[in-house]
Amino acid sequence: MLQVKNVSKVYEGKIAYRALSNIDLALEKGEFVAIMGPSGSGKTTLLNMVATIDTPTTGEVLIEGSNPHVLSRNDLAKFRRRELGFVFQEFNLLYTLTVEENMVLPLTLDGKRVKEMNEKAKTIAEKLGISGIMGKRVHEISGGQAQRAAIARAMIHQPKLLLADEPTGNLDSKASKDVMGMLETLNKNENTTTMLVTHDPQAASYADRVVFIQDGKFYSEIHRGKSRQTFFQSIIDTLSLMGGDDRDFSSVRG
Amino acid sequence: MTFRQFAVNNVLRNKRLYAAYFLSSLFTVMVFFTFAIFAFHPLFFEGDIRWQVLYGMAVAGGIIYVFSFFFVLYSMSSFLQSRKKEFGLLMMQGMSTRQIRLMVFMENMLIGFFATLTGILLGLVFAKTVLLLAENVLVIEETLNFYFPLWAIVVTFVSFIALFLLISLFVSFILRTRKLVDLIKSDKQSKGEPKASVTLAVIAVVLLAAGYATALYVQGQGVIIAMLPVIIVVVIGTYLLFTQLSVYVIRRLKGSKGIFWRKTNMVLFSDLSFRMKDNARTFFMVAIISTVAFSAIGTLYGFQSYLTKNLKEMNPYTFMYSPYEVEDNQIQEHTETVEEILNNHDIQTETASAELDYFEVENSGPSEVLIAKESEYNRFAELLDEEKVDAAEGEAIVVADSSRVLIGASKKERLLDVPIELTNGELVQPDQFISSVVMPEMYSYYIVDDETFEALPEPVETKTRLIWQPTEGSEEAIIEAGGILQSQFPPGLFSAIDYSIYTINKTFGPVLFIGLFIGIVFFVSAGSFLYFRLYSDLDQDKRKFKSIAKMGLTDKELKKVINRQTALLFFAPIVVALIHGAVALTALSNFFDYNLVSESAMVLGSFAGIQIIYFLVVRYLYTKQIRRAVL
Numbered sequence: 001m002l003q004v005k006n007v008s009k010v011y012e013g014k015i016a017y018r019a020l021s022n023i024d025l026a027l028e029k030g031e032f033v034a035i036m037g038p039s040g041s042g043k044t045t046l047l048n049m050v051a052t053i054d055t056p057t058t059g060e061v062l063i064e065g066s067n068p069h070v071l072s073r074n075d076l077a078k079f080r081r082r083e084l085g086f087v088f089q090e091f092n093l094l095y096t097l098t099v100e101e102n103m104v105l106p107l108t109l110d111g112k113r114v115k116e117m118n119e120k121a122k123t124i125a126e127k128l129g130i131s132g133i134m135g136k137r138v139h140e141i142s143g144g145q146a147q148r149a150a151i152a153r154a155m156i157h158q159p160k161l162l163l164a165d166e167p168t169g170n171l172d173s174k175a176s177k178d179v180m181g182m183l184e185t186l187n188k189n190e191n192t193t194t195m196l197v198t199h200d201p202q203a204a205s206y207a208d209r210v211v212f213i214q215d216g217k218f219y220s221e222i223h224r225g226k227s228r229q230t231f232f233q234s235i236i237d238t239l240s241l242m243g244g245d246d247r248d249f250s251s252v253r254g
Numbered sequence: 255m256t257f258r259q260f261a262v263n264n265v266l267r268n269k270r271l272y273a274a275y276f277l278s279s280l281f282t283v284m285v286f287f288t289f290a291i292f293a294f295h296p297l298f299f300e301g302d303i304r305w306q307v308l309y310g311m312a313v314a315g316g317i318i319y320v321f322s323f324f325f326v327l328y329s330m331s332s333f334l335q336s337r338k339k340e341f342g343l344l345m346m347q348g349m350s351t352r353q354i355r356l357m358v359f360m361e362n363m364l365i366g367f368f369a370t371l372t373g374i375l376l377g378l379v380f381a382k383t384v385l386l387l388a389e390n391v392l393v394i395e396e397t398l399n400f401y402f403p404l405w406a407i408v409v410t411f412v413s414f415i416a417l418f419l420l421i422s423l424f425v426s427f428i429l430r431t432r433k434l435v436d437l438i439k440s441d442k443q444s445k446g447e448p449k450a451s452v453t454l455a456v457i458a459v460v461l462l463a464a465g466y467a468t469a470l471y472v473q474g475q476g477v478i479i480a481m482l483p484v485i486i487v488v489v490i491g492t493y494l495l496f497t498q499l500s501v502y503v504i505r506r507l508k509g510s511k512g513i514f515w516r517k518t519n520m521v522l523f524s525d526l527s528f529r530m531k532d533n534a535r536t537f538f539m540v541a542i543i544s545t546v547a548f549s550a551i552g553t554l555y556g557f558q559s560y561l562t563k564n565l566k567e568m569n570p571y572t573f574m575y576s577p578y579e580v581e582d583n584q585i586q587e588h589t590e591t592v593e594e595i596l597n598n599h600d601i602q603t604e605t606a607s608a609e610l611d612y613f614e615v616e617n618s619g620p621s622e623v624l625i626a627k628e629s630e631y632n633r634f635a636e637l638l639d640e641e642k643v644d645a646a647e648g649e650a651i652v653v654a655d656s657s658r659v660l661i662g663a664s665k666k667e668r669l670l671d672v673p674i675e676l677t678n679g680e681l682v683q684p685d686q687f688i689s690s691v692v693m694p695e696m697y698s699y700y701i702v703d704d705e706t707f708e709a710l711p712e713p714v715e716t717k718t719r720l721i722w723q724p725t726e727g728s729e730e731a732i733i734e735a736g737g738i739l740q741s742q743f744p745p746g747l748f749s750a751i752d753y754s755i756y757t758i759n760k761t762f763g764p765v766l767f768i769g770l771f772i773g774i775v776f777f778v779s780a781g782s783f784l785y786f787r788l789y790s791d792l793d794q795d796k797r798k799f800k801s802i803a804k805m806g807l808t809d810k811e812l813k814k815v816i817n818r819q820t821a822l823l824f825f826a827p828i829v830v831a832l833i834h835g836a837v838a839l840t841a842l843s844n845f846f847d848y849n850l851v852s853e854s855a856m857v858l859g860s861f862a863g864i865q866i867i868y869f870l871v872v873r874y875l876y877t878k879q880i881r882r883a884v885l
């Protein structure tokens with residue numbers, strides 16, 4: 001479904017900096033993949049390329065066989081609002097809008113009918129347990145609620161690909177578990193391909209597969225078996241093998 | 255939520271962000287509209303005000319409009335810059351460039367429409383106030399009355415809706431970037447420290463020095479020739495001063511740890527250098543605009559004082575009768591008429607008369623020179639409360655030319671070298687040199703003591719002067735009586751100074767008023783520019799001080815940093831403008847050969863005063879906002 005082919009990213013500047021080199025990655029339809037790596041390893045850069053926020057220097061990204069980076073500006077906008085959902089670490093909700101309005105924004109931009117938007121908002125809010133805060137403004141709700149609202153916004157248009165950048169980075173462990181559980185459920189129930197970038201081994205253990213990258217290069221990957229607990233342990237093991245300091249992967253980012 | 259609802263909510267629920275932009279737009283409309291009220295005043299179409307004034311109005315209107323355009327464009331672009339992240343997020347949610355443009359267009363038209371409406375309403379109130387003020391301060395009571403300015407409303411409305419339309423179309427230039435990542439991270443990216451080149455910094459100094467030197471050096475007609483090149487050189491110099499020299503100086507200061515790492519300096523300078531890119535442009539514009547305002551007002555005010563001061567110096571007495579080719583019995587008749595009219599107006603006067611004798615003196619410039627009797631001079635001096643003189647026997651006092659005579663200082667003392675020859679062949683040497691307005695005489699003259707006066711040869715010409723100095727009587731009565739008296743006699747025979755000045759003020763009033771008004775408009779716009787600049791950094795400052803406060807920053811230190819930061823912003827461009835203005839007015843006085851020091855000092859001083867008040871108010875508000883965020 002998603003193919004990342006031989007992608008490299010070089011940041012030009014006084015000293016050119018190679019953030020990613022020759023990354024290959026493929027996601028099946030409905031797969032849930034987590035990308036892990038130490039700070040500065042290039043995982044967010046990789047996600048931004050897939051999200052069409054940033055462009056690769058060489059190589060290409062194919063989503064369902066076509067490369068979104070070659071689309072015209074207008075087609076790209078349509079592609080984003082129909083095919084992609086994005087969850088950020090800082091929630092990035094528009095604070096001028098209510099929770100409900102934030103959720104329906106991608107549909108609004110697409111010019112959908114109000115009735116349809118209301119129905120969809122209601123359905124997804126129930127799934128995520130945020131029906132009670134639909135009328136509230138962003139500054140009135142907690143971090144966990146904000147992230148759930150952001151997930152609702154990312155999922156409301158039933159995207160083919162859901163991208164999450166450190167979605168638990170600003171949350172406590174209880175809220176993290178809730179949010180990750182929801183992402184897992186949505187992934188299974190809606191069959192939405194999901195790509196997650198995280199520092200947090202706990203969060204990564206909800207995925208089907210974890211891909212490790214280091215210094216912009218592919219390091220290794222592990223698949224989840226039956227038990228999430230064993231998967232969590234093997235993630236920790238791999239991280240220590242990578243030579244990184246354990247503290248790099250604490251669930252609260254410094 | 256439809257797209258339109260979204261755009262409207264976005265504005266209505268985010269008032270504070272839009273407020274700054276709205277207010278600066280509103281302000282611009284108000285200024286333009288108030289100006290339009292005057293420009294379209296019926297007086298200018300039916301009255302006797304010349305076409306030059308109309309032409310001047312059209313030019314000024316054009317300048318204000320162009321200036322408004324750039325001001326709104328600038329406000330708008332910094333407003334949009336601060337919303338880059340929001341646009342990035344919206345694009346992430348799939349908003350197309352077309353939709354962003356549509357949204358910004360709708361917002362802009364919404365803001366523009368309301369700003370225009372409110373601006374016109376407030377402008378009406380403002381204009382009424384200005385007119386009231388003008389009536390009291392300047393003598394233009396019957397001419398500039400308030401009217402319902404239909405034309406002004408139509409013109410302002412159409413011009414500004416067109417302006418906002420045009421500016422909305424500029425949005426695409428600001429949102430050109432295709433890279434979403436730049437937009438989304440824009441709040442975390444620094445705009446970069448501007449770079450300064452030593453060469454350009456030196457050029458800035460050289461250009462300014464050369465411009466100033468030329469402006470101060472040239473005299474008379476040379477001022478006109480030098481004007482344009484000097485203006486160009488100084489404008490370029492000013493630009494480089496703010497974009498290069500200031501950046502260079504800050505860098506040097508930052509380079510020295512002894513200064514940079516001292517107490518709160520680090521916070522201040524690091525901010526300064528990072529904001530200099532934005533500030534430099536604002537500073538440059540403010541400095542130039544203020545210079546224009548200062549020079550315009552200084553010129554007008556100086557010109558008016560030049561006219562009235564001359565008149566006052568030539569006519570130190572309230573009423574003066576100077577018969578010329580008039581029979582003796584007519585003089586008697588005229589005197590009676592004057593007394594009668596003064597009586598009718600309840601004006602009590604002290605009166606004095608004098609025979610002024612003119613003698614032939616060689617090498618004296620004008621061939622006939624007044625020689626005044628000491629006792630007569632002192633009698634007149636007493637009426638004016640001026641100092642009396644005491645000429646010793648066989649000596650003469652030389653009184654300088656009136657300031658209206660445009661000659662060099664050395665020539666003014668020419669009579670000192672010319673002795674007076676008496677009938678007995680003795681020579682009287684002048685030994686004192688004074689300036690005085692006691693005798694209404696244009697050129698330099700002598701005063702001798704009464705005995706020496708008797709020994710003078712026959713005068714070439716004798717002029718009679720009769721003066722009346724009121725001791726009682728209202729100002730209005732004096733002006734009114736003066737008007738009647740001046741029309742009673744052939745021109746030149748009778749002068750009533752208060753009435754003459756009243757007439758000058760009356761004709762010059764509207765011109766001065768409009769000049770002042772335009773100057774003030776420019777100055778206030780410059781102020782709002784600075785205000786806008788300051789407030790666009792408010793959020794950033796709040797965050798900054800919040801994090802510094804966590805490390806421990808006393809209230810006093812916080813105040814100190816804000817104080818210096820605001821003071822620099824408010825005074826850097828104004829000080830430059832004041833210096834520019836002072837140089838320009840000096841050049842102007844060189845051109846007129848008329849001393850404008852007190853007028854310049856007054857104009858520049860009052861602007862500096864207003865700026866200080868403005869600074870204090872803004873600093874108070876800003877400190878309050880920051881402290882509320884920190885505590």
